[in-house]
Amino acid sequence: MRPFFISILFVFLSVSSLTYGQSKKLRAYLDTKQFFDPSIGNYLEIQLQFVGYSVNYISLNDGIQATVAVRIQLISSQKDTLNDIYLLNSPFFKDSLIDDFYDIRRLKVQPGKYELSLEIQDVNKMANLIKAKQDITIKDLRGEPSISTIEIAEFAYPDTLSSTFQKSGYYLIPRLSNYYPTQLNKLPVYFETYNLNNSTDSIVGLKQTLIDVSTKTEIDSYTTFYRLKPEAVTPIFKTVDLSLLPSGQYELNYALVNRKMEDKYNETYVFERTNDFMDSIQSDNIVLDPSFQASIHEDSVIFFLESLIPIAKPAEVKNIIASIKTKEKSLMRKHIQAFWKYTSPNTPYEAWLKYKEQILLVEREYANNFQEGFETDRGRVYLKYGAPSTINARETSPSEYPYEIWIYNKIGAFSNKRFVFYNPDLVNNAYRLLHSDMLGELKNPAWQQILVKRNTMNGDIDNPNKFNQDVWGGNSNDLFRQY
Numbered sequence: 001m002r003p004f005f006i007s008i009l010f011v012f013l014s015v016s017s018l019t020y021g022q023s024k025k026l027r028a029y030l031d032t033k034q035f036f037d038p039s040i041g042n043y044l045e046i047q048l049q050f051v052g053y054s055v056n057y058i059s060l061n062d063g064i065q066a067t068v069a070v071r072i073q074l075i076s077s078q079k080d081t082l083n084d085i086y087l088l089n090s091p092f093f094k095d096s097l098i099d100d101f102y103d104i105r106r107l108k109v110q111p112g113k114y115e116l117s118l119e120i121q122d123v124n125k126m127a128n129l130i131k132a133k134q135d136i137t138i139k140d141l142r143g144e145p146s147i148s149t150i151e152i153a154e155f156a157y158p159d160t161l162s163s164t165f166q167k168s169g170y171y172l173i174p175r176l177s178n179y180y181p182t183q184l185n186k187l188p189v190y191f192e193t194y195n196l197n198n199s200t201d202s203i204v205g206l207k208q209t210l211i212d213v214s215t216k217t218e219i220d221s222y223t224t225f226y227r228l229k230p231e232a233v234t235p236i237f238k239t240v241d242l243s244l245l246p247s248g249q250y251e252l253n254y255a256l257v258n259r260k261m262e263d264k265y266n267e268t269y270v271f272e273r274t275n276d277f278m279d280s281i282q283s284d285n286i287v288l289d290p291s292f293q294a295s296i297h298e299d300s301v302i303f304f305l306e307s308l309i310p311i312a313k314p315a316e317v318k319n320i321i322a323s324i325k326t327k328e329k330s331l332m333r334k335h336i337q338a339f340w341k342y343t344s345p346n347t348p349y350e351a352w353l354k355y356k357e358q359i360l361l362v363e364r365e366y367a368n369n370f371q372e373g374f375e376t377d378r379g380r381v382y383l384k385y386g387a388p389s390t391i392n393a394r395e396t397s398p399s400e401y402p403y404e405i406w407i408y409n410k411i412g413a414f415s416n417k418r419f420v421f422y423n424p425d426l427v428n429n430a431y432r433l434l435h436s437d438m439l440g441e442l443k444n445p446a447w448q449q450i451l452v453k454r455n456t457m458n459g460d461i462d463n464p465n466k467f468n469q470d471v472w473g474g475n476s477n478d479l480f481r482q483y
Helices: 290-294 298-306 314-326 329-343 348-366 377-385 447-451 476-480
Strands: 004-006 028-037 041-050 058-060 063-065 067-076 081-089 101-108 112-122 129-138 151-158 170-174 186-194 203-212 224-227 233-241 248-258 263-273 390-394 403-411 414-422 432-436
Touching (some): 028 186, 041 067, 290 329
Antiparallel strands (some): 203 224
């Protein structure tokens, strides 16, 4: 079952508390999985992911912590209701690196149709509540050979200690998104097979296949077969390598097969993959457009081709560098035109002119005496992600280097992402990226320590940021937390 996003504001309960930071709109993700245990029967696993920056925190000792109230109702078609109400504390955070946190609830249910109702309240902000409903059909996993729902892990490792996230010898944090960008090359898969010892049609193995949704074709390199023992319950953990999988939408399928290699029962997981390393642009057959080329002055061909690097995919960056090394301007012109034909096939010329304006803007704002504007960290981020929603700039501070904090309300599928730039040289407008919470960008847990290194004593080996949040005149931490 695919996860869905819930974000509706209501009023649920009243709690007074001293909260940390500004009021935020509560955000959470929900997914459900179905499993079976011979000792208790069918059960529903409800997986919750709370977006860390969307909840309000209270100060506790040397850190902060949030609390949410959760109410789960499972209403059957006969109007029988199962209630689960509880409070959940977030992890204890000691610095500004607030992460998402998770919870899993397991409810014993009989096969049939249900309505799942969920209410989540931010205890530290009485008006911050979300509600959601979802129809669910519980399959009967008893008796005949069957497979549980496929669960994908955010990360997993062998562990036998009792915990909410422990399952069949593994500690599993669920992944509630089915999107896998270039940076994620592994797909950790967990599921269970049931009742193979009761099969009238002897089940001998498990077959894995991967289907390209757009072409409906099976990718042979991902087809594998595993032998299975006739057990009542068999936990299975596999890791699927995505590094060589091109961009697209795919169906990962696991099927129980008999001796005749016939599929008797199967489960499917659908996901989307973006793989920049597998994509490149072909410019050999491009016919130069006179109007397009007129916008590129002869002295600026190399400049404008290099300026594509901040928004180019990794494989394409290699091609750009190779074109520049040829020193053939006609080839470079083809490359620029081919890039925009590939990037914006319907309006390549218009898209290029719009981007050209952005190049000239970052050249004016961020270039220095040894870097073009698009070569600087701020220029690259601006061209890649667009203009930030908010910029908090501090050119002078008693204890901190000059810095800027860029906040993006939205970057693609991501929300509220931040970039910290600083200028340790104090000259040349040469701000460098120090830290970001955006996937694929530099993440530096000690960014505050480095930012105040100008004239502030650092912490100790146990807490490198010990003195950073309390320095006189320093407010970078507060600005960073403004969501």
